[in-house]
Amino acid sequence: MKMEKKDLHNEVKKMESLLRSACRTIWEHPETGGNEKVSADYFRKLLGEEGFKIVNEEKLEHAFYAEYGSGKPVIAILGEYDALPGLSQKVSGRKEPVEAGAPGHGCGHNLLGTASAVGAISVKRYLEAEGASGTVRFYGCPEEELLSGKVKMIYYHMFDGCDFAVSWHPMSANMVYDSGYLASASAHFKFKGRSSHAAFAPELGRSALDAVELMNVGVNYLREHVTSKARIHYTTDSGGFAPNIVPPLAGSWYFVRAPYIADVKEILERIKKVAEGAALMTETEVEIKIDYGCCEMLENHSYGDLAYQNLKEAGLPVFDDEELSFAESLLDTVPKADVEKAQKLYDTEGRPMTWKLNDRNLYQVNPLTASSDSGDISHIMPMCVISTSCWPAGVAPHTWQATAAAGCSLGEKGALSAARVIAGIAYDLYNRPEEREAILKEFREKKDDYTPMYEA
Ligand SMILES: [Zn+2]
Structure with a gap:
């Protein structure tokens, strides 16, 4: 049956x-x-x-x-x-x-x-x-x-x-x-600067943490000029060791979400430019890794x-x-x-x-x-x-x-x-x-x- x-x-x-x-x-x-x-x-x-x-x-x-x-x-x-x-x-x-x-x-x-x-x-x-x-x-x-x-x-x-x-x-x-389900992507930004004594020789240091902060500020300004349905979240995953050492390494981790994966890819390209700008301002180097993205x-x-x-x-x-x-x-x-x-x-x-x-x-x-x-x-x-x-x-x-x-x-x-x-x-x-x-x-x-x- x-x-x-x-x-x-x-x-x-x-x-x-x-x-x-x-x-x-x-x-x-x-x-x-x-x-x-x-x-x-x-x-x-x-x-x-x-x-x-x-x-x-x-x-x-x-x-x-x-x-x-x-x-x-x-x-x-x-x-x-x-x-x-x-x-x-x-x-x-x-x-x-x-x-x-x-x-x-x-x-x-x-x-x-x-x-x-x-x-x-x-x-x-x-x-x-x-x-x-x-x-x-x-x-x-x-x-x-x-x-x-x-x-x-x-x-x-x-x-x-x-x-x-x-x-x-x-x-x-x-x-x-x-x-x-919004489309989404994950990316890591690693900044590399130069360590120095923060009081004795600050002029020799190049702060990777400054770069992370400037990048985040830049991205916060970017928000106004992306599709209103986009969401951009970040966290820092390293920011130096002690206040009296100019941080030689610092990094941030970003998620970008938007209705379509094409929007996510476009926003990511712009965030990359912000990161490169922050590196230029602080005389640090940035290494960018797009981990993965997922579709709507x-x-x-x-x-x-x-x-x-x-x-x-x-x-x-x-x-x-x-x-x-x-x-x-x-x-x-x-x-x-x-x-x-x-x-x-x-x-x-x-x-x-x-x-x-x-x-x-x-x-x-x-x-x-x-x-x-x-x-x-x-x-x-x-x-x-x-x-x-x-x-x-x-x-x-x-x-x-x-x-x-x-x-x-x-x-x-x-x-x-x-x-x-x-x-x-x-x-x-x-x-x-x-x-x-x-x-x-x-x-x-x-x-x-x-x-x-x-x-x-
Ligand atoms: Zn779940």
Whole structure:
């Protein structure tokens, strides 16, 4: 008897305890971008034991894909598992780190990787039971928080042969992102001056720190003359050793974000000129390194429609009184105005968690201002993104409150819903050739020239 979509949803439901323990295990071993050894190995083992073939890329230690099936279409389910520095937090309504200063899953990537893996396993079981043609791949993508992992994976051809990508992110809403993700790039500027005694022979010194400061001032003036939607952030990553030594070395680290990668590249060229100007003024030298850049998301409305339909069918997370009161305690630590604004945006009807399916247009009216290396995936194949309700409306990602929610049943319930949606989307892609063709047609029409902004 042919497996229906609801059978696939049930298959996910049967894996609930596996899903919860995986969410918890990754949460308990938070690893920052580039260091995801335990997390990547955990997923390699889980999928390997389920009968997936594991394919590694030796130049990217914590990246892999796990493949099952044969023939077309090849569906890539994207997983991530990196944590954020300094966001260690217990499942508690007050700020209480597990280990002070340690990383924590403040973006819920423990949920992200797990729901994607469980979704991929259920799809594998479907292909196996049906003996159907088609391939499913789970992608273990490191370094999302550095916005670099998937860009590097594309550079190393790890996505070659894929037809469709399915992705999701834990959030405060049950929704489809039709657009979202600003393009972004990361660059380092290292200035080299000349050290000297700051009081005895200041005239002999050339301060690299002066150059960093002048560069930052210059960039702050530049802001007025770039597209108003651009964001430029910086930090200094070294600035000398002691006030009585003219700093011979100093550096800054910049992120540039804008709606399109073309804008980012143009702004970066201008920032380079500012850096060179600062070096000229201070008689220092500057070494510029563009680390990588990632693209905006290429919209695909046909694919968004399919994802939205699946969100409707999969069943949204429902929270009990105990969970709601924990959500409430987290919101007590957030400014009231932020909570009210978020509850209005997500139309929570006064509840701390979203209960409903949010509007398709929500982020067209209130565009996302974050970036993700998933944007690049949408330039090489059609990609859809959904989110489910995993933390209270009013809690922002990258906070200790989000870490707390991602470590308990609030996040786990959101992840369970997400796994069902992922399974349903894959089911439709295998079974509905007309919709597949419509998505591919829209992709071909919008596709641009793409090359990953990274060089090893
Ligand atoms: Zn994230």
